[in-house]
Amino acid sequence: MANGKFHLPTGRLIALAIVAGMSAGALGVYVMGAPSGNNLQVASVAEPAGNTCPARDEKTASVDAAARGEVAAMLAAKPPLSMKELAFNAPDGTPMTVADLSGKTLLINLWATWCAPCRHEMPALDQLQQDMGSEDFEVVAVNVDTGDDEKPKAFLDEIEVDALGYYRDSTLGLFNDLKRRGLAFGLPVTLLVDDEGCLLAHMNGPAEWASDDAKRLIEAAM
Template sequence: MPLLGGCDRQSGAATQQAESVSPANSSPNSAEAAPASGFDRTHRGTPIPDLTVSGLDGKPVALASLKGKPLLVNLWATWCAPCVAELPTLDKLAGDKAASLRVVEISQDSGEDGSAATKVKAFWERKNLTHLSTLIDPKGEASTKYAATTLPTTVYYDAQGREVWRLVGGHDWSSAETAKLLAETAG
């Protein structure tokens, strides 16, 4: 289950695209500077945060309203290379598991003036992503609620809206390991 690396929110978009394509830089100090990545189960049982973002149509969506079946929430951005790299496998997962799993993307692209929504809509159309639900969070509130400093960050919830695990960094969502991970429950 290879991790593709991650983007930190403190660096600029151009730096992210150039540096985050490989899993890790090979310099001796990169381990100290790189954000932690991998699976984290320390938040197991935590409820979905009180967070309202918007759809591409501008209508508000309360994250807690998405309970009812397992939910995979992915924080991403158009400028984040590992985020973009994993989108096709997330899209396929969303299509293959539509009856039993909801997959939601929350864009962390900034622009409260509507520019984030415009940017994400154009990106979505170019990539031809048809199964994912994408939401817009131009203020970055989701990153704050999840204490996410690295993108992508993905959080898996059971049908009752309790966190099961989270993954920091990119992932191949078409892998055999993914099926095992999605079989986990918080209870």
């Protein structure tokens, strides 16, 4: 436990993520490939040329160099891809896309109440938002539980998460879109997206997001 937040060894958290993802069933998730460092590689899917982001080499190189320590599992996007059309619901329940948050660097995290590693890293994501959230940066934690809002909201109330907006997708459409792109195999999934909606780095599995390592990564992206 660090700074009063939950903390488990990264290897154990990733193992839990795989078990939780497989036991969920509804997502139909599976591991593709073998472990590499702290992360699990996912088979890439060819993107149409219009979905790529040109002229991001310098920024992705900075992010890649900053992906160390607690966030060493973050993989630089090669090539950077546009995430502008990723869709989910805003905290007020209205449909939105990543494009609606243009102008901000985003750490987009997909989580569910049945995913044990997601639950453990949620306080750290909340702390990161408290420490760095601004007009220029936001942690966008998107709950992907199916069904109504009762269970995820009760969980967030229980652990006293109050800095994160309640973003939501109960359809699994967001997860399946990332799976199709080769960016997701289970939960949690985290995307680092720049202020123009371009993916700079991505990660399957949890991390200690309240750490100095995580903050240096965000600063490199900004």
